[in-house]
Amino acid sequence: MANMEKQSNPSARPSLASLKSKATWLSFLLLAIGLHVFESTLPSLGPWFKLGLANIMTLLALVFLGPRAAFSLALARVIVGSVFIGTLFTPTFFISMAGALSAAVVMVAFYQLMPRISLIALSLCAAIAHMSGQFIAVETWFIQQPAIYYLLPPLLTLSCISGWINGALASYISQRLKGIL
Amino acid sequence: MINQDSHPKPHKGDFIQCLKGTGADRVLLFLLLLGIALLWFQINQSLAQGVPTAYVYHQKQLLAAYPLPTDEQVIHVAAKGELGLSEIEISKQGIRFLSSPCATHYCTLAGQKSYAGSVLACVPNHIMVLLRGSSAKSDDQIHFDAITE
Numbered sequence: 276m277a278n279m280e281k282q283s284n285p286s287a288r289p290s291l292a293s294l295k296s297k298a299t300w301l302s303f304l305l306l307a308i309g310l311h312v313f314e315s316t317l318p319s320l321g322p323w324f325k326l327g328l329a330n331i332m333t334l335l336a337l338v339f340l341g342p343r344a345a346f347s348l349a350l351a352r353v354i355v356g357s358v359f360i361g362t363l364f365t366p367t368f369f370i371s372m373a374g375a376l377s378a379a380v381v382m383v384a385f386y387q388l389m390p391r392i393s394l395i396a397l398s399l400c401a402a403i404a405h406m407s408g409q410f411i412a413v414e415t416w417f418i419q420q421p422a423i424y425y426l427l428p429p430l431l432t433l434s435c436i437s438g439w440i441n442g443a444l445a446s447y448i449s450q451r452l453k454g455i456l
Numbered sequence: 457m458i459n460q461d462s463h464p465k466p467h468k469g470d471f472i473q474c475l476k477g478t479g480a481d482r483v484l485l486f487l488l489l490l491g492i493a494l495l496w497f498q499i500n501q502s503l504a505q506g507v508p509t510a511y512v513y514h515q516k517q518l519l520a521a522y523p524l525p526t527d528e529q530v531i532h533v534a535a536k537g538e539l540g541l542s543e544i545e546i547s548k549q550g551i552r553f554l555s556s557p558c559a560t561h562y563c564t565l566a567g568q569k570s571y572a573g574s575v576l577a578c579v580p581n582h583i584m585v586l587l588r589g590s591s592a593k594s595d596d597q598i599h600f601d602a603i604t605e
Contacts, residue, residue: 366580367560395474395481399488417579419515422586425503425573428496435488443475450470 299456300336300344304351307332311356324430326437329356330378330401334394334445339456342383349379366417370409377408394449395442402438406430503573508589510546515582522546524587537581544576544585551576551585 289297310328317326329352337345353372357363362371381404382397406427414423477485508524512535519535524546531546532554540557550570553563556578563578574587 395477431492447471447474
């Protein structure tokens with residue numbers, strides 16, 4: 276009955292703008308999953324260091340679709356990406372989730388507080404939050420030794436470099452997409 | 457459909473321009489790197505004192521603490537974690553995981569660590585090895601200072 280009512284009432288249909296934003300979110304998600312899986316195949320500089328390429332898509336989702344889309348994208352990307360690489364509900368999954376959500380929280384907070392902030396600055400802050408979030412997760416759930424934080428400085432240095440490059444890439448892509456989305 | 461005419465083709469220079477960032481970005485990067493350098497220095501200072509010693513932990517519990525051997529002696533420690541036994545080697549050269557029951561083996565692939573503040577961890581097995589105290593390199597420095605005095 277409800278379906279029939281929906282079909283007979285054209286105003287109940289989703290608007291074109293809503294469909295477009297859903298399609299954009301989905302395409303960002305697919306790209307983020309692709310980057311997440313691609314990154315897992317690359318040789319790593321260290322046990323906990325990843326380039327964070329998938330964060331580019333979270334940044335783009337934040338800029339084009341808003342904070343809710345960015346959060347849901349970060350969450351969905353880690354879950355679906357972990358299914359593909361076979362790490363769902365393993366320590367890697369929880370560490371990855373903690374990092375992705377920390378980065379998303381920091382991105383959204385800075386974006387809301389400082390609307391004129393550049394994507395490079397956002398990405399830098401997100402990269403630092405990503406690495407710190409991962410370490411907090413490792414310390415809280417697995418190792419339970421504060422000494423694990425001694426590993427942070429070299430990895431944060433690498434995060435700054437990768438954050439800068441990812442921010443520049445996000446900035447470049449967003450400039451190219453501005454007329455399309 | 458995307459109207460190609462309204463979107464000029466990207467130039468190489470566009471990305472280079474993005475990569476340069478703004479002045480504010482560079483200041484932020486500088487401040488972050490400065491903060492990290494200070495943190496790193498602080499950690500190294502606090503950990504480099506005393507005899508070089510390897511500490512093996514399972515979560516909050518200290519399982520073993522061995523001073524690094526000064527001769528060719530090699531100490532093997534079997535640490536029981538969540539998944540099973542992790543085998544750790546402590547020698548004059550430093551610390552390393554020989555084997556671990558985890559699936560990823562990041563701990564064994566990390567190789568040997570010899571500097572004060574070095575940390576090796578097998579996250580799935582909840583085992584961590586920490587090296588405190590001045591390393592062999594720092595000892596040389598101390599001897600040299602003593603001679604000059």
